Amino acid sequence: EPEVTQTPSHQVTQMGQEVILRCVPISNHLYFYWYRQILGQKVEFLVSFYNNEISEKSEIFDDQFSVERPDGSNFTLKIRSTKLEDSAMYFCASRAGTPNSPLHFGNGTRLTVT
Amino acid sequence: ILNVEQSPQSLHVQEGDSTNFTCSFPSSNFYALHWYRWETAKSPEALFVMTLNGDEKKKGRISATLNTKEGYSYLYIKGSQPEDSATYLCAFFLGGSQGNLIFGKGTKLSVKP
Numbered sequence: 282e283p284e285v286t287q288t289p290s291h292q293v294t295q296m297g298q299e300v301i302l303r304c305v306p307i308s309n310h311l312y313f314y315w316y317r318q319i320l321g322q323k324v325e326f327l328v329s330f331y332n333n334e335i336s337e338k339s340e341i342f343d344d345q346f347s348v349e350r351p352d353g354s355n356f357t358l359k360i361r362s363t364k365l366e367d368s369a370m371y372f373c374a375s376r377a378g379t380p381n382s383p384l385h386f387g388n389g390t391r392l393t394v395t
Numbered sequence: 396i397l398n399v400e401q402s403p404q405s406l407h408v409q410e411g412d413s414t415n416f417t418c419s420f421p422s423s424n425f426y427a428l429h430w431y432r433w434e435t436a437k438s439p440e441a442l443f444v445m446t447l448n449g450d451e452k453k454k455g456r457i458s459a460t461l462n463t464k465e466g467y468s469y470l471y472i473k474g475s476q477p478e479d480s481a482t483y484l485c486a487f488f489l490g491g492s493q494g495n496l497i498f499g500k501g502t503k504l505s506v507k508p
Binding site for chain 2: 285314316322323324325326329337372381382383384385386387388389
């Protein structure tokens with residue numbers, strides 16, 4: 282069964298550094314998402330992406346965040362200048378074209394900012 | 396601000412017990428409610444997508460019901476097994492083909508052998 286893959290599984294970075302989290306969604310899916318979960322808190326929506334542009338973003342997704350689908354298969358989340366509070370598990374998800382199709386999640390990237 | 400509430404936050408049961416937990420969501424502008432199962436060290440996995448008031452869905456020993464008029468959904472597990480131990484997330488779908496999901500905090504289920 283096709284799956285969403287994320288790399289790396291764990292990223293440690295220093296405060297102020299840029300990080301890029303990578304995702305390969307399921308190939309025939311049309312909608313792509315990034316969510317995160319800070320330890321002990323709920324899963325939070327960051328951004329959704331459709332037709333090569335951001336369709337919706339949350340308040341968390343400020344100017345420090347950006348997403349790209351550079352080559353039609355990868356879907357990346359970039360954090361330009363990481364803060365301690367960016368430490369979280371970041372999940373990529375994709376969804377097929379029908380409105381009631383579920384999200385398919387990757388295994389996540391644990392980002393630790395020191 | 397849309398709020399999706401789940402209760403209880405955690406639940407400890409013995410193997411063989413049946414259990415259920417609740418998801419509450421806004422009853423207006425309803426499109427769909429999703430249930431996901433999230434095992435430790437794995438990614439959330441879709442259980443059900445529910446769209447109609449009165450919907451009841453079943454997958455093995457797990458079933459879910461939906462009441463859109465009062466804004467709640469129940470997830471039932473019959474005869475819990477240790478492998479059912481996971482966090483169960485519900486998520487309110489905001490609608491449209493590009494809508495995102497608003498997640499509850501989840502119910503963490505532990506099943507003791």
